[in-house]
Amino acid sequence: MLNLVWLVPLFPLIGFIITGLGRNHLGKASGWIASLAILASFVVSALIFIELKTLPEDIAEHTTGSHVVHLFNFINTHAMQIAFDFQIDALSSIFLLVITGIGFLIHIYSISYMSHDEGFGKFFAYLNLFVFSMLLLVLGANYLILFIGWEGVGLCSYLLIGFWYKNIAYTDAAKKAFIMNRIGDLGFLIGMFLLYSKCNALDFKSIENMMPTLMNDPSYITAVALCFFIGATGKSAQIPLFTWLPDAMAGPTPVSALIHAATMVTAGVYMIARSNFLYSVAPIAQQVILIIGLATALLAATIATQQNDIKKVLAYSTVSQLGFMFMALGVGAYTAAIFHVITHAFFKALLFLGSGSVIHAVDGEQDIRNMGGLKKYMKITYITFFIGCIAIAGIPPLSGFFSKDEIMMHIFTHGTNGKIFWILGMLAAMMTAYYMFRLLFITFHGTYRGKGHPHESPALMTMPLIVLAALSIVGGFIGIPEVFGGHHALNAFLEPILLKSQALQTSIYELSHQNEILLMGVAVFIACIGITMAWFGFKKYNAADTTKGIAKFAEDKWYIDELYDKVIVKPLFGISKWIEKIIEKAGIDGIVNGVGRLIQVGSTKIRLLQSGLVGFYLFMFVLGIILLFALQMWLVKF
Amino acid sequence: MNAIVLSGIWGVVMMFAGLFLKSSKQIQWTALLGIIALLVVSILDYQAHSVQAQTYFGMMTIDVYTSWFSILITACCAMYLLIFHKDIAAVGKNEAEYFALIFFVMCGVYLLASYSNLLILFLGIEILSIPQYILAGSDKENIKSNEASLKYFLMGAFSTGLLLMGMTLIYGATGSFDITSEKFVGQFEQLSSMSSLSFVGILLLLISFGFKVSAAPLHLWTPDVYDGSPTAFTPFMATIVKVSVFVAFIRLFHFSFGNVSDAWQIAIASMIVLTLIIGNVTAVYQQSLKRMMAYSSIAQAGFMLFSIFAVNSTLAYKGILLYSVVYSLASIGVFAVIIKMKDYTYDGFNGLAKKQPVLAFTATVCLLSLVGIPLTGGFFAKYFVLSAVVEQGKYIWIVVFAVLMAAISAYYYFRVIRSMYFKTGEAAMHTEPTTWDKTLLILNAMIILLLGVLPSLVFG
């Protein structure tokens, strides 16, 4: 089965080709074809996962649990050889399951959600292409294949954000996402070049094996690690490149759920977890990641508390949660980060789909001030959304609690400043609970303030919600901490791929059981405070209230977009104008035109040689002979 | 070897065809049959020689490389005849004789590909040249055609004189015509032991070859001859004949004179520089597409000379094979469009894309290949010959210069594309292309594109 791994990305690719070519003919069938393709991938992924899990111990250990499947030689020149290989191990197989599993649910959901859209076929073609690229990203056995997938998902994200391209604001959002990602990609590319320049290889295994020699040059490794991290900040929306993600909500809601919550934005986390051998020996880079992650988590959380667009709240929440994941990566707790990726994929997809269901119910309205009291009209959506909220807030025994708690434990025990980071992280966690329940209360409680009659969504939309809600409840049980007598299944599963870096840097926290339970209690208590604050603040919500002071500041997103505009965009435009006027028009055009004119003049002169007289030709012939002889004899003494 | 015999015999067959077959169609079909038979025979020859090189009469050495080249050049000639056979027949009354002469030229081509004796080289070059003098003047009513023929003949006679003188001097120094003989090889083993008679002889041979491939400063005949000749024969002279001279060139200068490359590399380097400048710069000025293609063929010869320049590099051998095929097919493709037009000036092509999208497209592919744009065979052709020079490591600056010149060439090639696609006009046709023509042209373009992706196909 492992050798058939190429089937996994193949199905979405076929789906993409079929739905893409038949987008004007297939009608509603394209949705089912696309979903079927993902389902097929999911089945293959599941089989691969099971086989990987049941592999005999010794073989697993021997190969550090990873299998490279060689497909063909991608770049095959004398100086450079890069194979098109897929790598299957614990990490990629988990991601395969998450991508195809959640991808399938969201496809099903989209069939209903997009049913009235004229770009129905196109939408599913893009979605399939996205899944294909994402699978390429996680399956690639070297940085180049990963990068192909990386760019592919960026492209699909661009296409899907600007899906309703007739709206200028939406295409602007798409462009913003693409450009921000490109900035990050540049960092990634430079990192790859740096890596290749010294290692002459890009595949993970060779580089991992080369680490002992590379460790002699810590500044080099730090540079590579930071370059890759810049790539990750772009894709995973971290400071300073996070502003595209809230704008990306311009796309259809299933896209937000799949791409901008569950899968694509976690690509940065995946990439760093994949490069754990690199980061574990680059403590400076780790420190940077930790600080950026924390800052992002806090900043995004404050903004989320004041947003009134249901999807914007969720978007900032995603940024904030990604911040948590990066904090985990920053302290070397790769398993915890992956754990949070998984649980976050469950409950954030659930929340987004729930919000989609709400938006669907109120005829495309996204402003929560015009909602309220929806509890009455849509029971299933309400219950599932509520489950999502308590999961993200970190109330046991739902999934969010376990993963977030694990991250916080690692941070608490990390170094001397760990406790400060922990306190700040807890602050962000409290805000998480606060803004999620604020959203819940404003949207579902009180009385309905909008127009029309909200209605529950069709079964095709609620079924995925129920499945995801169930997953959000039980998802945490794959990583029950040992203090509860559980066996951390995920940790055991992922252990082989982290062996090398664990040998370099231990990231297993050591806390007495008493302290651990105490910390958990504090965490739950803080979450409850957040919920209570939301309850008192928004039990009776008045939409006319305007925000003031610091809240206004947060509502306007800390004016970061405006700051970027002033500091980067405007000066860049100025420079471009200047370059266009001076260098382009006068300089380059002048030179090019000058050369062109020179050649034209030369042409008219040389043409005169062509007099048409044979006698003259022979004369030139003789002169040519003399010239060639003279040059040859003069330059090489014979 | 069989190909040589068959091409000679088929020339005679064509003469008789002219006598007995009354219909022009039948004559054309006989010619096409002949070239297909020639192609088959050369493939059989290739299979016979693919294992081991074989020497005939001490005059010819046929090995894998030469027999493979024979296949390629025969295929190019087949493409030429398939596309142009109607136009050839339309040149004048003696259509069977034109085809006969073309087959005689092919005989010369095979001789040049596999000679191992200077006598055969001389005979090959003459068999190649004399029919060309005739073909150039075959449009007897046209004074330009007459002029072309006479000019070509006079200049060609001059260069033949130089060729013979060069051979005589080399014979004087070595005492042998056989380039595989001990005496001959011994003479050119190292520069210090080489006689100065050989030095002059080599340079004279170089100049004579340079004349045949229209390298500057011996190129002056080219524009007049290519422009004056009937358009049906120009592509033949500019492609198949020229590239086979290149193969003869590379055979002698790498195989025999490779060890004494210091004695002639400067001369050829200056030839390359002059050829690239004159070919490219003068082409910019031209108003007639046919004349532009004549200069383009000079410029392309400058690139092919790189393969001679890069001594003993396998890349050069590969490069000249690829360049031969790609350049031939591309030029044939462009001429096939030119001949369909009433007006050969750039303005005559205005608006062709609207009127004849297939012609415009195939011409565009061919022109892009001539520029050397990636994804067309021309890119790899240029890449191989230039990297052969880089690999050799001497005079890298010429490569930089060549790339600059290739940039200039983009100007006049793209001008055609601009005329066809971005200008409005009548694009008056001389003859309307048939479906058969279009199919062939598309096939031709497809081969060029295919070679742009898989250049190794021509390496055998």
Added chain:
Amino acid sequence: MNIYQITFWILSLFTLAFAIGVIMSRNPINSVLFLILTFFCISGHYVLMNAQFLAIVNIIVYAGAIMVLFLFVIMLMNLNSDTEPQKNFLVQFAGVVSGGALLLIMVAAIKSSLTGLEGKNIDLINSTDIGLIKNLGTVLFTTYVFPFEIASVLFLSAMVGAVVLGKKDSALKTAE
């Protein structure tokens, strides 16, 4: 210096003198006559090299057949010194200079071979009897049979060409 060498130098001198005569004379008929004389001198060289057959063939083919043909053509076209276009002095001067330069550069290139030439005794006679008709025939039909046969293709193509150029298209048209 023996008799052969004396003959060689005299013949060479005459050859060059007649060759110059060919290009210097204004009257085409004189040119052709000079050319015939040049061929005779070259035939003399052949005899010196013990190649009697070549000498005779040279006289019969070149001096006899071809040159007579030339004379006919010239007479039929009624060319004489008056119809010869006047070349201006500059062109002639340039021609002379470039020709001289070519000579100079050739001599310069092979001068190292020329030094020491006096020491070599050029055995003009009896060095080889390849030029005898019997030997020539044997070689031609054994060692050089392939070029000999190939030459037939060359001549055939030249003949075909002559026919192509010579036949009148318009005459054919009227015949149809």
